[in-house]
Amino acid sequence: MENLMKSSLIEGRALTLRVVLCIVASIALMMTDYRFSYLETVRTYLLSLVYPIQYIVDLPVKASQWLSMSVASRIQLLEENARLQDENLRLQVILQKFHALENEKERLQQLLGSSVEVGERVQIAEILAVDLAPSKRKILINRGKSDDVFLDQPVIDAMGVMGQVIRVSAFSSIVMLITDPGHELPVQVVRTGLRTVAKGMGTVNRLSLLYIPNIGLNMSIKVGDLIVTSGFGKKFPKGYPVATVIEVIPDIGKPYAQVQSIPKAALERNREVLLLWKKNSH
Structure with missing residues (x-):
């Protein structure tokens, strides 16, 4: 037992000595490395x-x-x-x-x-509705008696004649377009001065020109002629573009030829129209 204790004591001192020697060697190495690298x-x-x-x-x-x-x-x-x-x-x-x-x-x-x-007085009106009945060509606009709109008042757009007012209420009005079968408009051919009547046919963008005699037809009217208002009837002022002639067919069995034209106004595409007051009226 005593020998065991002495042996442990000797080993402990030897371990301590080794630790001390390692520390000293480490310090010596660090100093040497610091000074000489x-x-x-x-x-x-x-x-x-x-x-x-x-x-x-x-x-x-x-x-x-x-x-x-x-x-x-x-x-x-x-x-x-x-x-x-x-x-x-x-x-x-x-x-x-x-x-x-x-x-x-x-x-x-x-x-x-x-x-x-x-030069006439005009006012812009907006189209509110379109009559969808077959063969009818009427529109509803947002102007009425409060805007001085009156019966038979001309309605145009930037390109030509559209129609006329047929009914007036306080704040709106109904306009019959020139293509409606119930609409007739006194017109004349610009090139020759021939007077005729443009009647609606109830179809899109078609007018029939009435009372054009077969005699001298080639001299009085031809395809491409411009048709304007004649001023007769005192509803439309004179000289407004109405249509362009697209078909001229002599009718031998009748006194008058069959002549059709296409309106100048954008009847089926407009969202606004112009109400027209003639000079010195209303």
Whole structure:
């Protein structure tokens, strides 16, 4: 027992001595390396050997960071793409509205321009509804007695005659278009001065020119002639464009030829019309 204790004591002192010697040697090596850099080359080789291990150890972390950044970048790109698509759609809508406004501006300028050219008093009216009955050509406008609208008042657009007012209420009116089968308008051929009557046929963009005799037909009217109001009947002022002749057919069995024309006004496409007051009236 006593020998065992002595042996343990000797081993403990030997261990302490080794620790002290290691510490002293370490301090000596550090001081020597600090002053003479003897171990710099050793450290360089050791770092070179350790670097692959460090790289392999750090690889999962770097891969995770790269994956996170890639996912974040893709999500950001997708969000940016979606935002740009939304912005593009909004701009397209704005552009469509811009084109519509430009077209609206052009129509209004044409209407107002025509009022300046003719010299009569005019007022713009909006088309509220269209009569859908077969062979009927009537429209409802947003002007009435409160706007001084009166029966048989001429209605035009920027291109020519559209029709006349046949019914007036306080805030709206009904207009019969010149293509309605119940509408007849005194007109004349600009080239020859031939007077005739333009009658509606109940079809889209067609007028029949009445009472044109077969005798001397080739001299009095031909395809392409411009038809204007004659001023007869005292409803329409003289000289407003009405139609262009598109067909002239002699009818040997009857005293009058069959002549058709196409209206100058955009009867089926207008959204606004012009109400016309003749000079020195109303």
